[in-house]
Amino acid sequence: MVIKLLTARWGLRAAGLVAGLAALAASGCGDAKAGVETGSRPFAVTGSFGEVGLSPGQFTYPRCIDGDGKNLYVIDKAAHVQRMDPATGRATAMWTMPEVAMGKPCGVTVGPDGLIYVADTHYFRVMVYKPPQALEQPAELVSEWGGYGQEPGKFIYVTDVALLTGAKGEIERIYVSEYGGNDRVSVFDRDHKFLFSFGTFGDGSDPAKVEFNRPQSLGIDKERGEVVVTDACNHRVGVFTLDGVLKSWIGKGAGDGTDQFGYPYGLVLRPDHTALVTEFGNHRIHHVDLEAGETVGIYGRPGRGPGELTNPWSIAVMGDTAYVLDSGNARVQAFRAPPLVRKSGGKG
Numbered sequence: 001m002v003i004k005l006l007t008a009r010w011g012l013r014a015a016g017l018v019a020g021l022a023a024l025a026a027s028g029c030g031d032a033k034a035g036v037e038t039g040s041r042p043f044a045v046t047g048s049f050g051e052v053g054l055s056p057g058q059f060t061y062p063r064c065i066d067g068d069g070k071n072l073y074v075i076d077k078a079a080h081v082q083r084m085d086p087a088t089g090r091a092t093a094m095w096t097m098p099e100v101a102m103g104k105p106c107g108v109t110v111g112p113d114g115l116i117y118v119a120d121t122h123y124f125r126v127m128v129y130k131p132p133q134a135l136e137q138p139a140e141l142v143s144e145w146g147g148y149g150q151e152p153g154k155f156i157y158v159t160d161v162a163l164l165t166g167a168k169g170e171i172e173r174i175y176v177s178e179y180g181g182n183d184r185v186s187v188f189d190r191d192h193k194f195l196f197s198f199g200t201f202g203d204g205s206d207p208a209k210v211e212f213n214r215p216q217s218l219g220i221d222k223e224r225g226e227v228v229v230t231d232a233c234n235h236r237v238g239v240f241t242l243d244g245v246l247k248s249w250i251g252k253g254a255g256d257g258t259d260q261f262g263y264p265y266g267l268v269l270r271p272d273h274t275a276l277v278t279e280f281g282n283h284r285i286h287h288v289d290l291e292a293g294e295t296v297g298i299y300g301r302p303g304r305g306p307g308e309l310t311n312p313w314s315i316a317v318m319g320d321t322a323y324v325l326d327s328g329n330a331r332v333q334a335f336r337a338p339p340l341v342r343k344s345g346g347k348g
Helices: 002-025
Strands: 045-049 062-067 072-076 080-085 090-096 107-110 116-120 125-130 140-146 157-165 171-179 184-189 194-198 215-221 226-231 236-241 246-250 264-269 274-279 284-289 294-299 314-318 321-326 331-336
Touching: 062 107, 062 321, 072 107, 107 157, 116 157, 116 171, 125 157, 171 215, 184 215, 226 264, 236 264, 264 314, 264 321, 274 314, 274 321
Parallel strands: 062 314, 157 215, 215 264
Antiparallel strands: 045 331, 062 072, 072 080, 080 090, 107 116, 116 125, 125 140, 157 171, 171 184, 184 194, 215 226, 226 236, 236 246, 264 274, 274 284, 284 294, 314 321, 321 331
16 A cells, blocks of 8 residues: 555656656747756645636646736636636636637736736737626737837747836836747837837846846836846846846856746745745745845745645735646645735835
8 A cells, every 4th residue: 555655656746747847848948957856845725726627717737827906817728818716716707819829828917907918929919808797708809019020019929018007007118028039028108119128038147138038927016116027047037127227136047946946937026025936947936035135935845735836837916815826737726925024115
């Protein structure tokens, strides 16, 4: 019985390793390697929902998540956009992206007006939807912009969208990240007119340069006037001014140490100038102090049990609850967001 149990557990771990290798190979990062055991403990799960499938409430390798304060929006590799009730795990809206043959989206952002901004990765565009009221209703496409190209205002592979709002909640700027050769962040006004961009493709060997290798997720700290970017394949997090001037890089290369990252993909900013970062390659959540450039905590470990993760792509926070997209396990796991390091706007 003990041998059978150990064999079953090893089978799950081996399957997770194979899945991790396959996922990394398709992630857009060259020479990707599987994550390693970190020795971290599982986090305390307060809720979990999702399973493999194509029906409402089910996922086929979900890759991006965001919340509107009440609902979660999740997009998977079936190109399904689902509005989820985190209390029940049920889908209350669901629609499919119009084109999917070349690939599926890997970024979603809920706007202050309730509109859903989708980084339609392999179609080189941003699409904006008004979500339906009910599950059986279609979403309304409000606008879209982009197109393939290297010139200003064009995209290659779009990864994420971040919105800078004004005092009354109106959108002032739209930040869009991309990879595939451009590897930059482009900035637009509220009417989608191109303003400027920052960053070029590079390996990050010169820390004085703004080089990216798959900038995967964006976060905006309006209070501090900062844009935070996960530079996934350079295994670091960058902090910039709203105009794209480099303030700092956080992370000391690829690895599973407390000062290292393994393909940081997802990002959510906290009001205390920290960030929760999902590490696709290390199968964990990294809590980073953006002001000090130091690690606050690490949560989760590789696996398929409660509080364990397999290739987490993204993360969202609503209220005092964090929701991590456990992509390789086709589920969302909820846990109590870590306590604030400092008061909002303070220096600690």
